[in-house]
Amino acid sequence: MPRPQPVPAPPPGPGDLVRRGARLGLGALGLASRAAGSMLAQVPEADGDAATPPGPLSLLPGAVVGLAIEAERRASAVVVAVSERTAELADHVPVPGLVHRALRPVEDAMWRLNEVARREQQANQQQAAAFIPVIVNQVTENVLAQLDFVRIVEQVPLDDIVSAIDIEEIVARVDLGGVIRESTMSLTTETVDALRSQGIALDDFASRLVDRILFRGRDRDVVIGDAS
Amino acid sequence: MKEIKNERSREAQGRRAGVVSQVLALVLDAGWILAEYVVLLAMFSVLRGLFTSASFQLAKPDTWVSVVLLFVIGVATLDSAWSGAGRAPGMGLLGLRVVAVDGTRLGSRRAFWRAVLVVGTLGLLVVTALFSRTNRSLYDKWCGSSVIYEWRPGNSVPS
Numbered sequence: 001m002p003r004p005q006p007v008p009a010p011p012p013g014p015g016d017l018v019r020r021g022a023r024l025g026l027g028a029l030g031l032a033s034r035a036a037g038s039m040l041a042q043v044p045e046a047d048g049d050a051a052t053p054p055g056p057l058s059l060l061p062g063a064v065v066g067l068a069i070e071a072e073r074r075a076s077a078v079v080v081a082v083s084e085r086t087a088e089l090a091d092h093v094p095v096p097g098l099v100h101r102a103l104r105p106v107e108d109a110m111w112r113l114n115e116v117a118r119r120e121q122q123a124n125q126q127q128a129a130a131f132i133p134v135i136v137n138q139v140t141e142n143v144l145a146q147l148d149f150v151r152i153v154e155q156v157p158l159d160d161i162v163s164a165i166d167i168e169e170i171v172a173r174v175d176l177g178g179v180i181r182e183s184t185m186s187l188t189t190e191t192v193d194a195l196r197s198q199g200i201a202l203d204d205f206a207s208r209l210v211d212r213i214l215f216r217g218r219d220r221d222v223v224i225g226d227a228s
Numbered sequence: 229m230k231e232i233k234n235e236r237s238r239e240a241q242g243r244r245a246g247v248v249s250q251v252l253a254l255v256l257d258a259g260w261i262l263a264e265y266v267v268l269l270a271m272f273s274v275l276r277g278l279f280t281s282a283s284f285q286l287a288k289p290d291t292w293v294s295v296v297l298l299f300v301i302g303v304a305t306l307d308s309a310w311s312g313a314g315r316a317p318g319m320g321l322l323g324l325r326v327v328a329v330d331g332t333r334l335g336s337r338r339a340f341w342r343a344v345l346v347v348g349t350l351g352l353l354v355v356t357a358l359f360s361r362t363n364r365s366l367y368d369k370w371c372g373s374s375v376i377y378e379w380r381p382g383n384s385v386p387s
Contacts, residue, residue: 189230196249196323196379197234203246210358221362222244224331224376 233381242331243361245375247355253375254351256318261302261347265294267303302347303340310373311339313381323379329372343370346385 091113232238269287277284289297309316311334314325326342328334334342345353347368357365357375368374 184366186230190233192323193234193237193379194231196377197237199249199252199322200237200240200246200377202248205250206358207246208362214359216361218361223242224242224327224374 230380237377239371239381241303241379242376245377246363247358247365248321249324249377250354250357250365250375253318253322253324253345254354256321257306257316258302258318258351260317261298261305264305265298266302268297276315279338299347303343306343306346307336307340310334310342311336314378319375323377324375325378326373326375329368329374331376334371334373338371342367342373345370 211220232241266286269289273284273287276282276287286320306316309319310326313320314334319325326334326339328338352368355365357363357368360369362374364374
């Protein structure tokens, strides 16, 4: 019996979690402050004075972020050290056979639950995948129902748009003669092809009739290059 | 080049044409030759009216002159058509082409003698293609030619 597969990889440890979360938060904070600074720098001063050179006070935000990074490093080091010590301690504690035997049913139960989780997760994911389009459609319908299309269309300057369109320019760009010529040629070709097809059908009919009258068993040899 | 929609017609391209198509093509070509004859007479009449005191009426030559004229015009028309594009106007309309027996372009000498035979017998011997196992008339057998379906020029055999 194949052994059931475990559910996907476990989440990162507490040390990793703290470190990544802190880094992401600080990174996002830095990006936001930089973007805000860039935007504010583009706004001209009302009194038109020249920009003053940066003083010691402008270093305060950077110093705060640096302090936060240092605090995060210390905290994550403490978390990692504590978790490693705990794991080492657990490894050195002797586990008697009695405990192993007592834990066996627990392990079996965990494997069963794991298998149930794996199966159920597949069904859950399928249901979720089917549910997403329903939600999207529902949201779209609700949004469309809230829109006042008449008001929106009324606000569109149709007269200005139409007056801006140069009909003569558009007509000049379209090769009307070419379109007419192409369509006429196509129609003529199809008519002539239909006439020729009738000719081929009549050829076959006449050939079969004569061959039957002359008691010819074989089909005619009409492939070019094979004539004797 | 527009594709041929009918499957049977598409498969027939490059194969020897049947007698009905050949007869219809010859009838159309005969009409074309007659039209050329009438145009020639009209041109002659106009020139005659310009340079003589005769009235502008369509010339009515003697019978033997008409026969000779029709023969010459017919041979010239068919010879130039078959040794060149391989098709006269009637054949072009019906999508036929005259080629050598191996599928290559018909030589000018064969084209000439085929034109002489066709015009000399009024094309009546084309009916013999109906009784041939290879759809080749007596003209084709005497001149080493074949009439094939070729609706789109250069789409079936090497020229």
